[in-house]
Amino acid sequence: MVKITWILLFLLLGFSVKAIDKPQIVHGGVLMQYHHVHISTPSSTSISPDGFSLHMKTIVDEGYRIWPLTKLLDAIATQALLPDKVVSITFDDAYVDIYDNAFPVLKQYNLPFTIFVATQLVGRKGYLTWDQIREMKRAGASIANHTHSHAHLVRMAQDESKAEWISRIRNEIVFAQEIIEREIGPTPKQLAYPYGEYNPEVLALVKELGYIGIGQQSGPASRYSSLLMLPRFPFSGPYSAMKSFRTKLNTLPFPVAETALNPILKNDETPTLSLELLEGNYRVSEATCYGPGGPTELKITDAKQLIARNKTPLPVGRSRYNCTMPATLGNRYHWYSQLWMRKNINQSWYTE
Ligand SMILES: [Zn+2]
Known part of the structure; x- marks a missing residue:
């Protein structure tokens, strides 16, 4: 009897070791990117309020882990193994319809979210005010950097030297961060590139300034990603449809060492x-x-x-x-x- 028990125990242990031994799947986290949540704003950067509600209901009902952006970025930066189905909700540009149409839904489900603000635009017609931003922060939002004037960072002006250009875009980032911190308090160094545009000089500056850089190329963010150009999935216009929404939420990262190619084409138009x-x-x-x-x-x-x-x-x-x-x-x-x-x-x- 004792012998049989030992054999059973041995078999059980053997099986469980085998189960643990399975090759591990490396999961990423999906950074969801929205701009407008409105019916009559430009379609390429908009999702309807109903469409947005359905997206939020879906991620809640289907068991996604909706993490604050900082928690996800910290996990990626420390190479922690992410569980499956992690997502993070982000908005770019601080349009007022985030407050009018998205915030009520986010509050209803008690979801964390991040707004990347171009500080010069805050308070202008069609954009959030600092009071609205503060109210959303109290309800769980985090606020991050989208430069001061929503500049094309990669564009050196014709009358500018390289040093002047780098100094100008440094100010774009640093000044925006100062304004955000003055208005709402300390905030992590997270920068979403306007238009999702970066090049090697911009990446080097962002690294020097100690920011995490976030782009608009799609894919899940993971331990394979560069912290200077993390991918996001835009969910606007045709990219907000439910079928592709689910496919994208379930994507896995490409197992590849990230290569920082210069995305600006010089002589080769077919890269x-x-x-x-x-x-x-x-x-x-x-x-x-x-x-x-x-x-x-x-x-x-x-x-x-x-x-x-x-x-x-x-x-x-x-x-x-x-x-x-x-x-x-x-x-x-x-x-x-x-x-x-x-x-x-x-x-x-x-x-x-
Ligand atoms: Zn933007």
Whole structure:
């Protein structure tokens, strides 16, 4: 009898060790990005109040862990293992409709959220006031930096030296932070790039100033991401539809060491994105990448290098390559996105 008990115990232990031994899935956290919550603001940056309510109801009802942004960024910065289904709610630009149409829903569910404010715009027509921002902060919001004047940080003015440009964008960031702290108190150094635009000089400055930088290229943020250009999923206009909303909330990070490519195209208008995949549970043979106009050319080497290049030159303006590949288990996708910016033919900047 004793012998049988020991054998049973041994088997049980063996099985449990085996269960623990399973390769670990690295989860990311999805930074949800909104701008307007309104029916009659520009569609490309808006979600309707009903659409927003449905998004919030979905993440609450379906068991997502809705973390304050700082908690998620701290976890990523310390390389902590994230649990599954972590999301964080963010708004850019501090439009007044956040207070009118989103805040009542967020309050109803008691959800944390972050507003990235361009401080010069606060109090103007159509934007939040500091009193409204303070009220939302008392109810669980955090306020973070979106520069002072919502400048295109990557754009050096024609009459500016490089040193003057860097000094100007340094002031954009530092001044905005001072105003935020004067109005609402100490706040973590988190910067959302206006228009999601960055380049190597901007990243170097943001690093020097000690900020975490947040972009607008899509994908879940994870231990694989650079803390200077964390991805977010925009949920506005056509990107707010429920089917793609669920797919995006369930994405897994691309197991790849982040490469800080210069997204500003110089001579090559058809840039190449090359990703070196680390070990993981994915089906690389089913990877696809999309650029403007459809699927890109895609080469997958034996060494698990994924090389994507658009079939045609990229258009003037901002565009992205979005790569996905299915996970081995479950109906889920790994997602990676790369920003590109192409100037006008005469090397002037495109108008926004
Ligand atoms: Zn903005």
